[in-house]
Structure formats: structure tokens, C-alpha cells
Amino acid sequence: MGRTIEVTINGTRYRHEVEPRLLLVHYLRDVVGLTGTHIGCETSLCGACTVLLNGAAVKSCTLFAVQADGAEIMTIEGLAEDGQLHPIQEGFWQKHGLQCGYCTPGMILAAYQLLSRSPDPSEEEIRRGIEGNLCRCTGYQHIVEAIRYAAEKQRVARGARSE
Amino acid sequence: MIPTAFEYFRPTNLSEALALLEQYKDEAKLLAGGHSLIPMMKLRLAQPQYLIDLGGVKELSYIRESGDHLLIGAMTRHVDVETSEVLRQRCPLLTETARRIGDAQVRNMGTIGGSLAHADPAADYPAAILALGAELRAVSIQGERWIRAEDFFVDMLTTALAPEEILVEVKVPALGPRTGTAYVKVAQKASGFALCGVAVVLTVDPNGVCQDVAVGVTGVASKAYRARAVEDALRGRALDASAIADASAKAAEGVDPLEDLHASAEYRAHLARVWSRRAIEQARASI
Structure with a gap:
């Protein structure tokens, strides 16, 4: 018994008929074809499947696609603009914020929410902000540095704009 | 980790939700933030035939002052409790408790009513709700009643709510002097x-x-x-x-x-x- 949903993902509108039990992460990956969102623990602990739902970071393995009807979703694919990496992506690159990369999309979107709520976070705030995301390579130190890098880069960019 | 199939409803107001629940009673489950229920459905520990999503019932999401009490709608998300200025000033125990729940993503979805109605023995809110001597308002088609926090938790994952009742509001006292x-x-x-x-x-x-x-x-x-x-x-x-x-x-x-x-x-x-x-x-x- 299908149900029609309409969502905007990374600025593009989609309309699909889905089964109510379809999880959002499976919808994004298997129906829409955006495989940048990863499936990790499937129990809402690891954060690999984090996406932004109306601007708030959520674990897409613990949400039915039907719950997102009418929502705006951003996935990792929506971050870079015109081929330019987003400052957070650039930070992960510059500061070696990933080893295997599996947690990275979720980690970056958790960082995105953190920086939108708290543009100049302390190390403690960063660590608390990514509490819901696990890195099995245990590369947290570099991840924290990557997010600091992004915060700094965005601060400079804001300064340049206000001049 | 795929739940069994169910029929999905997304009411837009409380009376619609109550009518659905009255019709399906314990064959239905209410979906609030989903962070307890969906994991249980994935493990097939819960297999509701009907899922009534309260996500569209906006009237259940609020934090209000009412004299020397505060009223919190059941669909108020943890993040909104955590960041509420009025609660920080008048009932800091709740902001402090909400802050300790899960992680940022969980707090964006989870709700106070959902957490209480699920009655997980390891959830955070029940401790605060008991210490505050909160009262919980349950509503059904027949009417409403207030349940004292101490009478609300019956056993593991079991509350005093009847199958046709919805927990709609939590009432806590404002912080007194000294x-x-x-x-x-x-x-x-x-x-x-x-x-x-x-x-x-x-x-x-x-x-x-x-x-x-x-x-x-x-x-x-x-x-x-x-x-x-x-x-x-x-x-x-x-x-x-x-x-x-x-x-x-x-x-x-x-x-x-x-x-x-x-x-x-x-x-x-x-x-x-x-x-x-x-x-x-x-x-x-x-x-």
C-alpha cells in the first residue's frame, strides 16, 4: 500500500510513491540514488546515515520516508557548490579528517549543524556536537581539527563579506 | 532491519488522532519522534498493524507558563526543551535532563511525550519527572485525566495509559525559592x-x-x-x-x-x- 511523498533534496524536488515502512536512508540511496549517505549500525547509534531534515541533523535510518513528506533534505551531495568544496569538506581534506571515510558524510553533516548553531565552537563544543557520530578509525583528533578549520574559514569569509 | 508492513496515518490534529486510536486501540502504535519505536519495529519487537504519526499534530508542541507551573506539549522535542529559555530559568532540571539525552541527532527527533509513554527503564526524563512531582495529562475520545508521575510508570515499557489514550501534556512546578x-x-x-x-x-x-x-x-x-x-x-x-x-x-x-x-x-x-x-x-x- 503505497503513499505518495514529495520532498526537496539538495534543492531538487522529488515525488515518489513509497511503502510506509521504507526507511529514509533506503529511500535516499535506493530510490533517489544518492548513495553518499551511508548505512552503518542501523540502530541510531553510529550517525553514518546523518542528513539534514529541515536544517536539523537526523539519523535517516531511524525515520520513515513518509515522515519526511514535505520536508527539505540535505545530503552530503548537496554541500559543494559549483564544484567548490564546502569549507567543512575542505577542512576534512586539509586536516586529514578521514581515514576510511565511512563515517565522513554523516560526520560532515553533524558538523554542518554544529557550525550553524554555534559558528565559533570550542573544542569541547565540537566534541559534544559530534557525539552522535562514531569513527571506527578513531580519528577524532583530526576530525575536531577539520571542524575548527572550517569554523575559522567561515569566520574569515563572513568578515570579508561584511567589509 | 526492515519493519513489518503497516498502514500509516498522519493526522493533522488531536481529535483526528484520537479517533484513529479509538478505532484501532492496541493494534495501533503512536509514532512521536520514533527513536524508541522505530528501532523496536526494526527488530520486530513491535509489529503494529497501524501507525499513527503524531508528527503533523502541531498543537502538541509547546512550552507555556501557567502561573507557578509550566506546561509542555507531549510532542515537544528534546532540543526544544534543552534550549528553552523559560525552562532554563523556571525549571532548569528539565533543560539539564534534556541536554543529557542521547546525542544531537536524537534530541532533534525525540519528544518528551514519546519518551515518557515508552517508559524505557533507562530513559532520562522519568527521573526528572518523578523528582518534580509532575502531572501528565492523558486524553481519549471519552475525555481527559491527569496522572501523577508516580502512578504513570507501571513497569518496564509499561505505563498507566489505556490503549485509547494519548499523553498530551506534562505539567511541572516552577522552581521555588531556596x-x-x-x-x-x-x-x-x-x-x-x-x-x-x-x-x-x-x-x-x-x-x-x-x-x-x-x-x-x-x-x-x-x-x-x-x-x-x-x-x-x-x-x-x-x-x-x-x-x-x-x-x-x-x-x-x-x-x-x-x-x-x-x-x-x-x-x-x-x-x-x-x-x-x-x-x-x-x-x-x-x-
């Missing part, structure tokens, strides 16, 4: 759930003597409980370190602690005693 509160917990590292969480509401008289105290403990037993023995031992006593230590030693009295791979019953009882002491000390320091 009153301090605290919520502390030892979390299971991976899940963030409480191995032991203690919430305290402590009122002292002008001489620093304990006038009243309420201690709520979660994570330790099959349901959150009031540590009455601790409260009785402390009431009327000067709050020095030895009085607090003596009282806290009674935190697991008469309780049958849970045992699992994360903590033995003995260890949980130990945590209840140690963290009751710390919570009382922290509440006193916050006055």
Missing part, C-alpha cells in the same frame, strides 16, 4: 542510555536545613522510582557531607536492580548510592 536541582548520570557508552541517572529537587530553609527533597532514579530498576528512604533520611537534617552520605546510602533500598551485560545488579545499586550523593551535593550547590 530550591536547587540537579540531574546526573552514568551513561552506557555506546547508547547513551542511563546505567544510573539521578534527578534531585532540594529545598532548604533559611538556616540551610533540608526542608524538602525529592530524588528520582532511572536506569537502576525495571522502572524509574522515587528514592523515598533517601528523602526521609534527609528531610529536617542540616545538609552536611555526612548527612548527605548517610541518606544516599539508602538509594537502592527496597529496589530490585536490573542486571545485564553492561552492569550487574550490585554495581547498579552501588551507582544509585554514589550518584544520589553527587546529585544531592550538586543540587545544594546550585541554590
Whole structure:
């Protein structure tokens, strides 16, 4: 018994008929074809499947696609603009914020929410902000540095704009 | 990890939701934030035939002042409790408790009503709700009733709610004069759930003597409980370190602690005693 949903993902509108039990992460990956969102623990602990739902970071393995009807979703694919990496992506690159990369999309979107709520976070705030995301390579130190890098880069960019 | 199939409803107001629940009763489940229910559905520990999503019932999401009480709609998300300025000033125990739930993503979705109605023995809110002496408003097609927090939690994952009732509102008292509160917990590292969480509401008289105290403990037993023995031992006593230590030693009295791979019953009882002491000390320091 299908149900029609309409969502905007990374600025593009989609309309699909889905089964109510379809999880959002499976919808994004298997129906829409955006495989940048990863499936990790499937129990809402690891954060690999984090996406932004109306601007708030959520674990897409613990949400039915039907719950997102009418929502705006951003996935990792929506971050870079015109081929330019987003400052957070650039930070992960510059500061070696990933080893295997599996947690990275979720980690970056958790960082995105953190920086939108708290543009100049302390190390403690960063660590608390990514509490819901696990890195099995245990590369947290570099991840924290990557997010600091992004915060700094965005601060400079804001300064340049206000001049 | 795919749930069994179900029929999905997304009512846009409370009366519509109540009518659906009246029709399907215990064949239906209410979906709030989904962070307890969906994992259970994926494990097929819950297999509702009908899922009534309260996500569209906007009238259940609010934080309001009402004289010397605060009213919180059941669909209010943890993040909104955590960041509420009015709660921070008038009921800081709730903001402090919400802050300790899960992680940022979980707090964006989870709701106070969903957490309470699920009655997970390791959830955070029950400790605070008990210590605050909250009242919970349940509504059905037939009418409404208020349930005292202490009567609400019946057993593990079991509440006093009837199958056709929806928990719609939580009513807590505003912080009184010379009153301090605290919520502390030892979390299971991976899940963030409480191995032991203690919430305290402590009122002292002008001489620093304990006038009243309420201690709520979660994570330790099959349901959150009031540590009455601790409260009785402390009431009327000067709050020095030895009085607090003596009282806290009674935190697991008469309780049958849970045992699992994360903590033995003995260890949980130990945590209840140690963290009751710390919570009382922290509440006193916050006055």
C-alpha cells in the first residue's frame, strides 16, 4: 500500500510513491540514488546515515520516508557548490579528517549543524556536537581539527563579506 | 532491519488522532519522534498493524507558563526543551535532563511525550519527572485525566495509559525559592542510555536545613522510582557531607536492580548510592 511523498533534496524536488515502512536512508540511496549517505549500525547509534531534515541533523535510518513528506533534505551531495568544496569538506581534506571515510558524510553533516548553531565552537563544543557520530578509525583528533578549520574559514569569509 | 508492513496515518490534529486510536486501540502504535519505536519495529519487537504519526499534530508542541507551573506539549522535542529559555530559568532540571539525552541527532527527533509513554527503564526524563512531582495529562475520545508521575510508570515499557489514550501534556512546578536541582548520570557508552541517572529537587530553609527533597532514579530498576528512604533520611537534617552520605546510602533500598551485560545488579545499586550523593551535593550547590 503505497503513499505518495514529495520532498526537496539538495534543492531538487522529488515525488515518489513509497511503502510506509521504507526507511529514509533506503529511500535516499535506493530510490533517489544518492548513495553518499551511508548505512552503518542501523540502530541510531553510529550517525553514518546523518542528513539534514529541515536544517536539523537526523539519523535517516531511524525515520520513515513518509515522515519526511514535505520536508527539505540535505545530503552530503548537496554541500559543494559549483564544484567548490564546502569549507567543512575542505577542512576534512586539509586536516586529514578521514581515514576510511565511512563515517565522513554523516560526520560532515553533524558538523554542518554544529557550525550553524554555534559558528565559533570550542573544542569541547565540537566534541559534544559530534557525539552522535562514531569513527571506527578513531580519528577524532583530526576530525575536531577539520571542524575548527572550517569554523575559522567561515569566520574569515563572513568578515570579508561584511567589509 | 526492515519493519513489518503497516498502514500509516498522519493526522493533522488531536481529535483526528484520537479517533484513529479509538478505532484501532492496541493494534495501533503512536509514532512521536520514533527513536524508541522505530528501532523496536526494526527488530520486530513491535509489529503494529497501524501507525499513527503524531508528527503533523502541531498543537502538541509547546512550552507555556501557567502561573507557578509550566506546561509542555507531549510532542515537544528534546532540543526544544534543552534550549528553552523559560525552562532554563523556571525549571532548569528539565533543560539539564534534556541536554543529557542521547546525542544531537536524537534530541532533534525525540519528544518528551514519546519518551515518557515508552517508559524505557533507562530513559532520562522519568527521573526528572518523578523528582518534580509532575502531572501528565492523558486524553481519549471519552475525555481527559491527569496522572501523577508516580502512578504513570507501571513497569518496564509499561505505563498507566489505556490503549485509547494519548499523553498530551506534562505539567511541572516552577522552581521555588531556596530550591536547587540537579540531574546526573552514568551513561552506557555506546547508547547513551542511563546505567544510573539521578534527578534531585532540594529545598532548604533559611538556616540551610533540608526542608524538602525529592530524588528520582532511572536506569537502576525495571522502572524509574522515587528514592523515598533517601528523602526521609534527609528531610529536617542540616545538609552536611555526612548527612548527605548517610541518606544516599539508602538509594537502592527496597529496589530490585536490573542486571545485564553492561552492569550487574550490585554495581547498579552501588551507582544509585554514589550518584544520589553527587546529585544531592550538586543540587545544594546550585541554590
